[in-house]
Amino acid sequence: QSALTQPASVSGSPGQSITISCTGTSSDVGSYNLVSWYQQHPGKAPKLMIYEGSKRPSGVSNRFSGSKSGNTASLTISGLQAEDEADYYCCSYAGSSTFYVVFGGGTKLTVL
């Protein structure tokens, strides 16, 4: 299984919207509606932001939204704030004959 493909970096100004893509295959992202997204600030543990492609855990701002089309999932952050500057990772269930999880390489979001 190969890692999911994410852009290395994205940037945006406060108040703008950005989208981070996560491209997999028909064996992972394309087969299951089980993509999750994690935010990680430097030196901190990851935090779940989106699960099942588009659902937000309690306490996560509605500025964060997720979607999927074919083998590509996307995370959109609207109304960018300075505190959103972090690394973002996508993750997909990829088990067919056995349980398997695969992460993306991560995207560094810079708020200009």
Added chain:
Amino acid sequence: EVQLVESGGGLVQPGGSLRLSCAASGFTFSSYDMHWVRQATGKGLEWVSAIGTAGDTYYPGSVKGRFTISRENAKNSLYLQMNSLRAGDTAVYYCARDGAVAGTMDVWGKGTTVTVSS
């Protein structure tokens, strides 16, 4: 408060072994699948292993046959036995709770650092 606290990291020589522990609190540990995820310095997240509530275990090819995940529900504890360690296993190791949706990790510990070096 739902919490996961890892311990057991340290410096180990190549070929050596190490056992990581993860203490869970604030939730019914036995009802949840659990994961170990690692992150090398400056690198991305890598799934290392998972264990189901029934004790079924899963690994990626990179650690299969060298790492063993286990759990002790009576002690609310998760473990990772790591053998035949390599320099490439150097990373921060996180334990994470599976949030009842396959592969979704809704609670994470702060991690414990493993360094494999001579």
